[in-house]
Amino acid sequence: MNLHLDDHEMASAAAGLTLEPEKLAHLEGCVSCRSSVTLFLDQVNTRRRAMEEETPDWDAQLKRILDALPPAPVTSIAVRRRWLRPLLAAAATLTIAIGTGLFIHQNGSAPASSPRPEIGVEEILAQADSLLAEDSIPGLDIFDDITDDDLAALFGAQNS
Amino acid sequence: MMTAARHQPPLDEKELVDSARAGDPDAFGILVTRHQRRVWLVCRQYVGPDEADAASQDALIKAYTRLHAFDGRAAFSTWVTRIAINTCLDLLRKRRREGLRVVETEGDDHSPILDIPDHRAGPEEQAHQRQTIALLKEAEADLSDRQREVFRLRFYAQMSLEEIANSLDVHTGTVKTLLHRAVHRLRRELGDIR
Numbered sequence: 109m110n111l112h113l114d115d116h117e118m119a120s121a122a123a124g125l126t127l128e129p130e131k132l133a134h135l136e137g138c139v140s141c142r143s144s145v146t147l148f149l150d151q152v153n154t155r156r157r158a159m160e161e162e163t164p165d166w167d168a169q170l171k172r173i174l175d176a177l178p179p180a181p182v183t184s185i186a187v188r189r190r191w192l193r194p195l196l197a198a199a200a201t202l203t204i205a206i207g208t209g210l211f212i213h214q215n216g217s218a219p220a221s222s223p224r225p226e227i228g229v230e231e232i233l234a235q236a237d238s239l240l241a242e243d244s245i246p247g248l249d250i251f252d253d254i255t256d257d258d259l260a261a262l263f264g265a266q267n268s
Numbered sequence: 269m270m271t272a273a274r275h276q277p278p279l280d281e282k283e284l285v286d287s288a289r290a291g292d293p294d295a296f297g298i299l300v301t302r303h304q305r306r307v308w309l310v311c312r313q314y315v316g317p318d319e320a321d322a323a324s325q326d327a328l329i330k331a332y333t334r335l336h337a338f339d340g341r342a343a344f345s346t347w348v349t350r351i352a353i354n355t356c357l358d359l360l361r362k363r364r365r366e367g368l369r370v371v372e373t374e375g376d377d378h379s380p381i382l383d384i385p386d387h388r389a390g391p392e393e394q395a396h397q398r399q400t401i402a403l404l405k406e407a408e409a410d411l412s413d414r415q416r417e418v419f420r421l422r423f424y425a426q427m428s429l430e431e432i433a434n435s436l437d438v439h440t441g442t443v444k445t446l447l448h449r450a451v452h453r454l455r456r457e458l459g460d461i462r
Contacts, residue, residue: 119448121446123447154401155404156424158401162317163305163308164320166301171456174293176325176329177293
């Protein structure tokens with residue numbers, strides 16, 4: 109059989125992809141199939157040539173590139189150093205923080221507040237009792253020297 | 269003071285890279301001369317003709333500053349092509365962020381004169397060529413982004429399937445599939461199918 113290439117085989121041929129040997133043999137001998145492939149490639153080449161007419165002046169581009177180059181390309185060591193700097197800074201900060209913490213701890217500075225021992229309820233009540241036993245109310249000491257007669261004289265005078 | 273190496277730069281690609289790394293601009297100049305056309309053609313497919321020159325220049329300068337990262341596993345051309353593609357994609361993303369009109373990947377051939385490939389052709393031939401290009405551009409616009417990208421790198425930047433695969437970091441099989449679909453669709457759009 110000597111069937112023409114189908115659409116997919118034609119696309120493969122035009123794309124430069126692999127064809128089965130018998131199809132390839134057919135393509136070589138069939139003017140119709142070959143012209144179909146060639147027609148497509150001609151269209152593509154027309155567009156490609158149009159693009160190539162737009163190309164810049166290569167010498168001028170080369171000069172611009174060479175003028176814009178940095179003095180030397182970045183080396184891998186320099187790239188590593190670029191990462192090394194922040195890493196070293198972080199390590200130094202951490203070391204200082206740990207060192208400061210150890211120094212404070214070793215110099216025995218007391219904790220900011222040590223918990224007070226709790227006072228028992230019994231002790232509080234005993235303190236209150238002793239205060240009352242003194243028969244004196246703090247801040248009212250000035251009234252302690254007033255006698256009953258003074259009071260009677262005071263209220264009698266007010267009632268009269 | 270000029271060194272001997274600067275007068276007679278090596279011609280082997282690896283030696284050129286090593287010399288350029290060591291700060292020899294002449295060696296890098298030779299690398300540029302060898303690859304600038306390809307880099308420009310690649311950039312042309314992404315950012316259009318107006319910015320292809322600046323983008324390819326940026327890409328080649330970036331390549332120089334990143335020579336330390338070139339490990340020689342891929343060919344220098346593949347490596348520099350990848351830098352060119354990334355430079356263009358960065359440029360397109362930046363344009364999008366800034367709200368500027370994005371030049372679509374089918375290019376932005378403002379001037380019809382640019383569509384005339386052969387100025388020696390007669391008026392009829394020129395008109396035919398112009399029509400062919402317009403039809404092809406229109407058909408390319410209907411492809412998916414990835415199909416268009418692969419098609420243009422293959423046919424206009426003239427990269428091999430393997431180079432495209434390495435530059436886009438995909439399998440060669442993926443490139444073949446995308447290319448086949450693109451060509452099949454374009455032939456249909458152009459009416460080339462019997």
